[in-house]
Amino acid sequence: MPRAVRGVLITCEPAIKSIIVHLDSENHDIIIEDLDETHLFVKENMIQVLKAKLEEHLKETYRPEEPLQDSDKEY
Amino acid sequence: MSVQSYQLSDYLEKLPGTTFRKLYQQPSTALAIFRRMLPHLAKVFVQGMLYMPWPLPLSDLDKWVNPDGKMARDRALMTLRSLHIITITPPGKDKPQEISLTTNFKKSLRSAFEGSGDHLSFGLPSTRPIDPSINITFLDRYARKKWEDILHYVVNSVGGETSSSRLAAAGPKASVKDLLIAGRLVERRSDTKTGIAITQAGFTFLLQEANAQVWTLLLLWLEAVDRSSASNTTGLDSVDMLSFLFMLGSLDLGRAYDTEALTESRRNMLPSLVDFGLIYIPRDTRQYFPTRLATTLTSSASALRSVSSGFAAATHNNSADVTSIGTPEASNSKGSIVIETNYRLYAYTSSPLQIAVLALFATLHMRFPGMVSGRLTRDSIRRAISYGITADQIISYLAAHAHEQMVRTAAALGRPVLPPTVVDQIRLWQLENERMSTQAGFLFKDFDSVEEYTALSSYAEEIGVLEWKSDKKGLFFVSKYEQIRDYLKSRKSAK
Numbered sequence: 001m002p003r004a005v006r007g008v009l010i011t012c013e014p015a016i017k018s019i020i021v022h023l024d025s026e027n028h029d030i031i032i033e034d035l036d037e038t039h040l041f042v043k044e045n046m047i048q049v050l051k052a053k054l055e056e057h058l059k060e061t062y063r064p065e066e067p068l069q070d071s072d073k074e075y
Numbered sequence: 076m077s078v079q080s081y082q083l084s085d086y087l088e089k090l091p092g093t094t095f096r097k098l099y100q101q102p103s104t105a106l107a108i109f110r111r112m113l114p115h116l117a118k119v120f121v122q123g124m125l126y127m128p129w130p131l132p133l134s135d136l137d138k139w140v141n142p143d144g145k146m147a148r149d150r151a152l153m154t155l156r157s158l159h160i161i162t163i164t165p166p167g168k169d170k171p172q173e174i175s176l177t178t179n180f181k182k183s184l185r186s187a188f189e190g191s192g193d194h195l196s197f198g199l200p201s202t203r204p205i206d207p208s209i210n211i212t213f214l215d216r217y218a219r220k221k222w223e224d225i226l227h228y229v230v231n232s233v234g235g236e237t238s239s240s241r242l243a244a245a246g247p248k249a250s251v252k253d254l255l256i257a258g259r260l261v262e263r264r265s266d267t268k269t270g271i272a273i274t275q276a277g278f279t280f281l282l283q284e285a286n287a288q289v290w291t292l293l294l295l296w297l298e299a300v301d302r303s304s305a306s307n308t309t310g311l312d313s314v315d316m317l318s319f320l321f322m323l324g325s326l327d328l329g330r331a332y333d334t335e336a337l338t339e340s341r342r343n344m345l346p347s348l349v350d351f352g353l354i355y356i357p358r359d360t361r362q363y364f365p366t367r368l369a370t371t372l373t374s375s376a377s378a379l380r381s382v383s384s385g386f387a388a389a390t391h392n393n394s395a396d397v398t399s400i401g402t403p404e405a406s407n408s409k410g411s412i413v414i415e416t417n418y419r420l421y422a423y424t425s426s427p428l429q430i431a432v433l434a435l436f437a438t439l440h441m442r443f444p445g446m447v448s449g450r451l452t453r454d455s456i457r458r459a460i461s462y463g464i465t466a467d468q469i470i471s472y473l474a475a476h477a478h479e480q481m482v483r484t485a486a487a488l489g490r491p492v493l494p495p496t497v498v499d500q501i502r503l504w505q506l507e508n509e510r511m512s513t514q515a516g517f518l519f520k521d522f523d524s525v526e527e528y529t530a531l532s533s534y535a536e537e538i539g540v541l542e543w544k545s546d547k548k549g550l551f552f553v554s555k556y557e558q559i560r561d562y563l564k565s566r567k568s569a570k
Contacts, residue, residue, distance in 0.1 A: 002521055002531065005517060005518045005520065006516075008513050008514065008515050009514045009515075009518075009543055010511050011513075013510070035552075039543055041518050
């Protein structure tokens, strides 16, 4: 008899996935099942925590450039 | 991450079958569900089966559908089943599967089409004399005023310089405010001027089309009643309320209806409906007039004014200061926003409502009488996204409110209305923010055999709930599981 497990499917790039796996490795309280390179199955109640942690992690590494600077500033 | 606001289909899907049986006793409800909730193919099925004296073999239904339309067929059947409009007999060895309309739905829809029976399901027009000043224009203005009060209340909770004490003083009734708070469209916060602050759901609500807004509010109301009826204080029943709302959707605009013909509990709903602006009740008469907000509840066309014309109306309210300085009527339902390829944005408006909404996703620099200017920046879009507004919402908002001149130029040159660079950049800014997408649902695992896995996963794909699968691991992920569970059961019993 097949089973159905409640949770959240995450779709992301492999790079992001490896960060999530890394975050999970601290307590193993996020991921239920590692599906493939770009998909993870995680606990529903951990989504907000995960998003916050990921945001924090990316802030340190990610510095995007403003696509456009023009003379708007003078006024 | 976007917060989806509450929709009618979500609400209906959660109701049990017994509730549907009760709802479908009313022809107006059956008709409303038929008109508003069904995809085209499902309507064709229902129409085809409506006057069939006996159940239709499922295999015969396949002849109605193009061979490559199997997916559309399965989705139509899924919708019909989840709304308890059809029943399909489980497959057995000796008997082929048969499909039929549920009794109440069939009876009610027939009677709605034929106009038969004396169920008063479509309201009883009042025979009393009607005040001639209550015409469609009057009702439109009345409904708009009521609804705008509600929107202003939500917008003003954004705080900042756009809110004026004059607007804060007016606003909707306390009961409506409580509802907005209970529905978490706004929340009480002591650190703002008005004492309340808008939530993510509130932003999504603001950018919705008016019809969706009305339903969002009504469903919040139904839920609130459901909760309090557990403690049994209101005497209202959410099923009866829903069926009354469907009835309102089938009434004629500009016509007076008799309140005496309503049941006690429905009469109790009237004051709240007045607060929402769905109906108008003249003083000292036993009449009620449905407004456009009510009569378009169940039509799929967004006959109701859009957000843009809502803004226009708001502009119109302040037309004293607009016209006095000679600004052309930026109102009527025409758009007012000009956006250039360098992300600068100009909006010909003095509506506090529209300016507040623009300020959600643009950095506004200057304000003139009748016009504001600003620009879209990465930060402003990111901020909007963090409120729960999506890039698509912003883009469709800009497109829907583009200035006439932009629309004309674009049409003449055969180009899209919004500069493609801007559209792409807004999307890119969102992507940058959303490094992962999430989808709640169910993972199916531990299948007995490969064959069972294949059958279930392909069924999930057919009805359109499959999100991910791995043949190698024998796992798949679906957004909804009810249909699959039923399918699994019917497979088991067939063996």
